[in-house]
Every structure is written in C-alpha cells, then in structure tokens.
Amino acid sequence: MRFSMDEALRVKRASRVAMTATPIAEKLRILERLRERDRAIGRAVIALEQRPTRDASS
Amino acid sequence: MALLDIFAELEAAVADGIVGRYAVGGAVGATFYIEPAATQDVDVFVVFDQSASLFVSLAPIYDYFTDRGAVVQNEHLVIADWPVQFLPATTPLVDDALVHAVRMTVDGQAVAVLSQEHLAAIALETGRLKDKIRLSQFLASGTFERLRFGALTERFGLTEKWARFVALMEDQP
Numbered sequence: 001m002r003f004s005m006d007e008a009l010r011v012k013r014a015s016r017v018a019m020t021a022t023p024i025a026e027k028l029r030i031l032e033r034l035r036e037r038d039r040a041i042g043r044a045v046i047a048l049e050q051r052p053t054r055d056a057s058s
Numbered sequence: 059m060a061l062l063d064i065f066a067e068l069e070a071a072v073a074d075g076i077v078g079r080y081a082v083g084g085a086v087g088a089t090f091y092i093e094p095a096a097t098q099d100v101d102v103f104v105v106f107d108q109s110a111s112l113f114v115s116l117a118p119i120y121d122y123f124t125d126r127g128a129v130v131q132n133e134h135l136v137i138a139d140w141p142v143q144f145l146p147a148t149t150p151l152v153d154d155a156l157v158h159a160v161r162m163t164v165d166g167q168a169v170a171v172l173s174q175e176h177l178a179a180i181a182l183e184t185g186r187l188k189d190k191i192r193l194s195q196f197l198a199s200g201t202f203e204r205l206r207f208g209a210l211t212e213r214f215g216l217t218e219k220w221a222r223f224v225a226l227m228e229d230q231p
Contacts, residue, residue: 013198015093025165027089028061034096035140 061086063138064100065169067126076122079105081159081170083145083177085192090162091174091202092195095188099134099141103172105156119144151179151214175203179210182219194227 071077081087084101085094104119123135134141147153155176162171172180178196181189196202211220 024090024162025059027094028086028164029059031086031089031094031097032060034094035098038096038098 059165060138060140061100062165062167064140064142065164065167067123067128067137068102068170069168070126071119071122074122076118077104079156079159079170081156081172083155083172083180087171088174088177088192088196090171091177092192092199095192099143101143101145103145103147103152103156105147105153116144116146149183151176151183151210151216154210154214155180173206174199174201175207175210178202178207179214179216182211182216182223183214185219190223190226193223 065082068077068080068082072080081103082090082100083103084099085097086100088095104116120130120135123137124130128142129136131141134143136142145152147156155172158173158176159170160173162169174196178193181193181196196207197204211217
C-alpha cells in the first residue's frame with residue numbers, strides 16, 4: 001500500500017474535528033492515559049539502561 | 059480521575075482564601091478546547107494578594123498544599139500524582155487571561171480554565187514549536203473566536219509575531 005500525505009492529512013484533520021467534539025471529561029481521561037503511557041516508556045528505557053551489560057573483553 | 063482531584067484542590071484553595079484567582083492553562087487547559095496532547099504537568103496561573111510585599115511569593119500556596127498532602131518536587135507541587143506548576147501572572151496578557159478565565163464543570167467538578175483565545179495568544183507570545191502547533195490547532199477549532207484573538211494580539215503587542223506565524227503557516231501544505 002502506498003503512503004499518501006494527502007490521505008494522512010485528511011485523516012488527521014477528521015480526527016481533530018472529532019476530538020474537538022469529544023466531551024471534555026473523556027479528553028482529560030485520554031490525557032491521563034497519554035501521560036501513563038509516556039511514564040511507562042520512560043520506566044522501560046531506564047530499566048534497559050540499568051540492565052547489566054556483558055563484559056566486552058570476555 | 060486525578061485531574062478532577064487537582065481541580066477540587068484548586069477550588070478549595072480559592073475558598074480558603076489562599077489564591078485570589080486561578081486558571082488552568084498549558085496543555086491541560088488546551089485540552090478543554092482541542093485534541094489532547096501528551097503532557098507531564100499541569101500549569102496553573104494564579105493571582106494573589108501582593109499588597110503586603112513587592113515580591114511575588116508562592117510560599118503560602120506551597121505551605122497550603124503541602125499541609126494537604128502535596129509533595130514539593132523541583133518547581134512543581136505533586137498533587138494527586140501530577141506535578142502542578144503554579145505560575146504567577148507576571149505579564150499583562152496573563153493578567154487579562156485570568157480576568158477572563160472561563161468557569162467550567164467536568165463530571166460535577168468546577169474548574170477555571172483560560173479562554174481558548176487567551177491560550178492561543180499566550181502560545182503565540184511564548185513561541186516554542188509546541189506552542190505553534192497548539193496555536194494552529196486552536197485556529198482550526200470550530201469554536202475559536204478569531205476577532206477576539208485578533209483584538210488580543212493588537213492589545214498585547216503581538217501583531218509582529220502573528221504576522222511571522224501566518225507567513226510560516228502559508229508555507230505549510
């Protein structure tokens with residue numbers, strides 16, 4: 001399937017219109033979920049960075 | 059919902075006389091009008107009685123919320139597991155934004171939020187990339203009052219910034 005920038009922009013614009021009409025309480029819940037997602041990603045990255053690495057000389 | 063708990067705490071601070079006037083701004087404030095954009099904190103603009111001092115002090119706000127269980131974390135107060143940043147109104151635009159803040163109710167909880175035209179003007183004034191994105195979303199929103207926004211840009215010396223933003227947008231598809 002070929003990527004179409006026009007189609008991507010159309011879908012994005014439609015999503016924005018729909019989201020503007022979404023009840024505020026629902027949008028705030030989405031905001032909380034977005035933050036939770038970002039925090040989970042942050043924790044995963046830290047865990048990866050703190051994982052013991054194999055000694056390159058062995 | 060944690061954000062509703064924060065709104066309840068803000069309303070309590072007003073009722074207890076700690077904060078004269080407040081309004082939620084930033085990404086959380088913008089969410090009342092446009093699509094949600096990920097954020098890690100809550101920006102709260104505040105006005106309080108400065109008659110006793112020439113200096114703006116947030117100490118009474120920090121004392122009040124820490125007594126109620128909030129934790130200080132760098133420039134934030136963590137309330138209901140969200141970092142909340144209290145920003146004193148230090149520019150004429152933010153002052154005006156607080157005067158014209160909108161009272162809303164979410165799931166029965168009252169909260170004051172900056173108007174979308176003021177949020178857009180503040181985004182124009184601040185001018186970071188994320189502010190420009192937010193401003194373009196406000197402009198595309200069906201409820202945005204362009205005349206009101208235009209009056210704000212003129213009143214608060216933002217016409218040059220606005221012209222530059224329009225030129226930037228004209229280059230976009």
